[in-house]
Amino acid sequence: xxxxxxxxxxxxxxxxxxxxxxxxxxxxxxxxxxxxxxxxxxxxxxxxxxxxxxxxxxxxxxxxxxxxxxxxxxxxxxxxxxxxxxxxxxxxxxxxxxxxxxxxxxxxxxxxxxxxxxxxxxxxxxxxxxxxxxxxxxxxxxxxxxxxxxxxxxxxxxxxxxxxxxxxxxxxxxxxxxxxxxxxxxxxxxxxxxxxxxx
Numbered sequence: 677x678x679x680x681x682x683x684x685x686x687x688x689x690x691x692x693x694x695x696x697x698x699x700x701x702x703x704x705x706x707x708x709x710x711x712x713x714x715x716x717x718x719x720x721x722x723x724x725x726x727x728x729x730x731x732x733x734x735x736x737x738x739x740x741x742x743x744x745x746x747x748x749x750x751x752x753x754x755x756x757x758x759x760x761x762x763x764x765x766x767x768x769x770x771x772x773x774x775x776x777x778x779x780x781x782x783x784x785x786x787x788x789x790x791x792x793x794x795x796x797x798x799x800x801x802x803x804x805x806x807x808x809x810x811x812x813x814x815x816x817x818x819x820x821x822x823x824x825x826x827x828x829x830x831x832x833x834x835x836x837x838x839x840x841x842x843x844x845x846x847x848x849x850x851x852x853x854x855x856x857x858x859x860x861x862x863x864x865x866x867x868x869x870x871x872x873x874x875x
Contacts, residue, residue: 754864765851766865770840774852776875777832779867783856784817784824790859791817825853 712720746761753761759772766775795817798810829849836845855863869875 755866757865757868762865770836770843770845770848771851773836773839773875774832774848775855775863775865775867776869777835778828778852778855779860779863780869780871780873780875781828782871783828785821785853785856786859788817788821788857825856828856829853 749761750763752758754763754766757772759767765771791813795810795813798806798813801807829852832849832852836848860867
């Protein structure tokens with residue numbers, strides 16, 4: 677009664693289970709997992725139909741890809757001036773006018789970096805007269821940049837008030853002055869007007 681089964685008796689059960697697995701499952705038989713709640717089933721169906729990510733890793737991967745695509749579009753827009761994909765800081769007709777206004781003229785501030793390099797080289801030379809000249813050049817360049825920037829800001833504000841009387845212009849003049857500090861070929865978005873061309 678309690679004796680163990682022999683190998684011959686155990687073998688047929690394997691065949692029976694294999695045959696049973698091939699047969700269609702009885703709808704009334706238990707399926708081995710709990711039935712999901714209706715709200716869970718509906719949310720799963722909705723996610724599957726809308727293309728939403730099913731897990732956290734997939735969501736992170738999609739966000740990364742979307743961010744990468746946005747950055748690529750922004751880089752392209754900065755190169756060709758496409759308003760649709762520019763960063764928020766550079767969008768709008770006011771900012772575009774300020775960029776064109778700055779790019780259409782020579783500004784002393786855009787030559788600050790090359791002049792600063794020359795003055796630094798002169799200040800390194802251990803000759804008292806040359807070091808004095810470099811110090812005076814520093815003062816001259818700074819005064820020149822300040823005077824030019826004040827004149828540019830005054831003219832820019834006047835043009836903005838004339839062209840965009842009802843549009844908010846907060847930060848537009850500061851945006852233009854920061855652009856003057858960059859060399860023309862390094863400016864982003866790239867200049868869209870030539871020097872001397874009226875914006």
